[in-house]
Amino acid sequence: MLILGIDTSCDDTGVGVVELTDAGQVRVRANRVWSQAIHATYGGVMPELASREHVERIDAVLEDALNEAGVRVADLGAVAATNGPGLMGALLVGLSYGKGLAQGLSVPFYAAHHLEGHIYAAASEADLRAPYLALVVSGGHTHLFDVPREGAYVLVGATRDDAAGEAFDKVARLCGLGYPGGPAISAAAERGNPDAVPLKEPLQGQSGFEFSFSGLKTAALLATQRGVNPEDLAASFERTVVRSLVKTTVRAAEHHGRRTVVVSGGVAANRALRAAFAATGLNVVFPGKGLNTDNGAMIALAGAAAIRAGRAPSDLSAGATAYAPLANA
Ligand code: ATP
Ligand code: FE
Numbered sequence: 498m499l500i501l502g503i504d505t506s507c508d509d510t511g512v513g514v515v516e517l518t519d520a521g522q523v524r525v526r527a528n529r530v531w532s533q534a535i536h537a538t539y540g541g542v543m544p545e546l547a548s549r550e551h552v553e554r555i556d557a558v559l560e561d562a563l564n565e566a567g568v569r570v571a572d573l574g575a576v577a578a579t580n581g582p583g584l585m586g587a588l589l590v591g592l593s594y595g596k597g598l599a600q601g602l603s604v605p606f607y608a609a610h611h612l613e614g615h616i617y618a619a620a621s622e623a624d625l626r627a628p629y630l631a632l633v634v635s636g637g638h639t640h641l642f643d644v645p646r647e648g649a650y651v652l653v654g655a656t657r658d659d660a661a662g663e664a665f666d667k668v669a670r671l672c673g674l675g676y677p678g679g680p681a682i683s684a685a686a687e688r689g690n691p692d693a694v695p696l697k698e699p700l701q702g703q704s705g706f707e708f709s710f711s712g713l714k715t716a717a718l719l720a721t722q723r724g725v726n727p728e729d730l731a732a733s734f735e736r737t738v739v740r741s742l743v744k745t746t747v748r749a750a751e752h753h754g755r756r757t758v759v760v761s762g763g764v765a766a767n768r769a770l771r772a773a774f775a776a777t778g779l780n781v782v783f784p785g786k787g788l789n790t791d792n793g794a795m796i797a798l799a800g801a802a803a804i805r806a807g808r809a810p811s812d813l814s815a816g817a818t819a820y821a822p823l824a825n826a
Pocket of ligand 2: 611615635636790791
């Protein structure tokens with residue numbers, strides 16, 4: 498069965514196609530993302546502009562995705578779209594579009610939680626089956642979930658302040674690097690000396706599983722005022738964030754007795770983070786290329802998981818939710 502996935506939760510118009518075989522295997526057939534450049538001039542995402550760009554672009558992105566997969570719209574067996582969390586107007590574009598398509602084709606529709614999409618992005622790389630632990634590190638989230646069984650999410654810990662991706666973006670700005678900050682810091686860090694700017698690891702010695710990045714951001718600001726080398730600061734900042742994420746996640750995995758850990762969201766693209774997790778000895782699964790940041794294929798993968806688990810399709814009358822915590826157990 499071919500499943501279409503749509504994500505328009507923020508400033509990326511994402512459409513993907515995933516194939517679910519009768520044996521329950523999934524394969525990403527297409528993943529097309531239109532990233533809105535219009536917001537760069539404003540230094541942040543303008544919600545109303547985002548909605549309008551989604552409306553203007555979604556037809557073309559769908560066509561691109563179908564072409565990439567080599568299928569026609571009539572071949573689709575199900576449609577999935579993000580219903581939250583995200584920017585309300587932006588969400589509504591993709592959600593309404595997906596519902597309309599499903600209704601027009603007389604195929605089932607599945608509403609998907611954006612973070613569930615980020616987690617299932619890892620299903621492109623491994624046959625993902627609960628139980629496992631999931632760390633979502635993105636622009637808006639640093640959340641650790643225990644997934645004891647399919648579709649059940651127990652919040653184990655989260656950031657007390659900034660999300661990891663947000664911290665990367667802010668420190669990149671302080672260092673005079675570009676946006677998005679993650680890739681810029683990562684590239685600068687490779688040329689820097691992480692020992693040149695000492696930064697304290699946040700929440701050291703805690704018994705819980707929380708994260709905190711705002712203190713690091715302040716320390717970075719003070720360091721730039723002292724005139725440190727931006728590449729050294731990038732290297733030190735990246736190493737400190739990576740250590741905090743990996744140590745806390747490893748402790749949580751031990752605490753919950755999980756051997757498999759999914760690490761997903763935009764920050765999961767970070768090479769230093771991947772290397773540090775690979776060295777833990779745990780079975781760590783990352784999303785495939787192009788599936789870390791917002792995209793439609795991850796939503797199609799979440800839809801595929803819902804279908805595989807025998808979940809009932811969503812009600813077409815259900816709306817979008819700007820604020821929607823994933824934890825349900
Ligand atoms: P959310 O899903 O929480 O609503 P989002 O969808 O905006 O947030 P994503 O698209 O998943 O977030 O990720 C974007 C974030 O990932 C940005 O903050 C960006 O800086 C960060 N990021 C991307 N690539 C890297 C990288 N190589 N290293 C570190 N961070 C990265
Ligand atoms: Fe996201």
